[in-house]
Amino acid sequence: MTGPPPITVIGIGNPYRHDDAAGLVVLAGLRERFAAEERVRLVELDGEPVRLIQAWQGSDTVLLVDAVRSLQPAGTIHRVAADGLTTATAHGVALGGGHLFGLGEAVDLARALGRLPRTLDVIGIEGADFELGEGLSGPVAHACTLAAQQLAERIEHLLGELSGDT
């Protein structure tokens, strides 16, 4: 295959801030199955928005996994399309921790630069503990396993569609 892979999966987080690592854990769960798949790019990031935009460059479909803080129970899995990001944050779903500016702004910047992928879906995993330390809290670990399974199925489906296209 030449050119950038059509699918990019981005996991955002800090492994030393407990539940903030959720995005990285989900990404690790996908690595064994898709690491050798050249149509899928797996990227670990810390949430810096310009790196985000540059990481998905060239992909039609971007699936982004990050920890979330809102009033929902820990382990709740949120799904938000790019267009809904601003609405989601306005309703109290704050994506990520002490990042430079939010994911919503990263999407707005990408839109201003004409660099939004055709599909950008955010999978937010509600965290409970963002203090310093390693390891996820129980409900978040369970949600990560579930989210990785669901994402794997989605990626397989997308790959099937791509194979059908060629």
Place this chain on the structure above:
Amino acid sequence: MTHDHRTRSFKVEALTRVEGEGGLIVEIHDGEVHDVRLRIFEPPRFFEGFLRGRAYTEPPDITARICGICPVAYQMSACQAIEAACGATLDAPLRDLRHLLYCGEWIESHVLHIHLLHAPDFLGYPSGIAMAAGHLAEVERGLRLKQIGNQIVEVVGGRAVHPVNVKLGGFYKAPAIDRMQALARDLQWATDAAEEVARWVAAFPMPDHALPDDTVLVSLRHPTEYPILGERLVSTSGLDIGVDEYLDHFKEEQVQHSTALHGRLLAGGDYLVGPLARFVLNAHHLAPRAAALAAELGLTPAERNPFRSILVRAIETVHACEVASAIASSYTVPVRASVEVLPRAGAGCGWSEAPRGLLWHRYELSADGTIVDARIVPPTSQNQPTIEHDLRHLIEHSLELDDQALEALCEQAVRNYDPCISCSTHFLDMRVVRT
């Protein structure tokens, strides 16, 4: 915000376009500035406690996670401190690779700050996103330049975010020659582009302001290089010390309104670290094109306007591109990717110039290499008293402004320091109160 004839105060609950989160409170009574407090929340420095009991090999990876913007700075200061404790010395080609890696971080950090965090203040936009629409070519040029910084970190550090190729004594694997040659080609474009950025920035309208006269400027110094990796610490007050003498001259204090410690000179007073201090104390060591451009744009070691820090960052970006280009274009694969670093009981200190300023580490090890004690002094906590002092000075000379204009000026002034609250602790929001 409140306002009456006697007292004005303002609070900026959430300072935007800074790394992390915190706040600013300003109180003005009867036309006199009574209080300026930069509030920083999150629990301070738990990373130091987190490091105790860990193996001596772990701090480069763990401390890299303190900050998403300057992980290389943390890795380099940590490596140097632990190597000093263990009595290890790096081969010259490996030091060059560290210097190159660090240039990548400077380029990334400075370019991001210039284009998306600070330029909007000077050009009258509420955000980098709003500015992008009106300055698309400049923002695109900045993003490409930043991408080349990323590439340096990726080629030398193994990946663009939180490099995994750095270890005590050097690197796990030396970069491949073809990737370095590709970098060298990109860096030729990057140096030209960085010069264009500096000229663009030099034309920004600049508030007329100067740091308070008693502000001491502090930076590392190297005998032949502009300091990224330095050997001595120097100041405008005549200080010239080695890395082990840091605590003989500097201290950190607890303050009630912030969970970050405040850096002070033991001799009294606060001090500035970062681009302006580096430039003032080391302009004579800038790479040729950066030095010529600084002179052309009127930057001299007499500069004391903190608003011009954005221009210094642009000049330092040119410098980092030139240095990176020289290292990448003359690169040959080193005979070994690392030197052995064996543990021994003792303590060691290390320092380097993070994009925002001096970053000092100290580690104490037991004989088997277990970390007994760790201490990290990041740039933003050193600058915090200076930021407050400078803001007070700025407000005193700007009282004729209405609340909105004064608040905007204060936010712009805080960004002069490119504060990395994540490094000092986390989170920033701002409140202005006039009563």
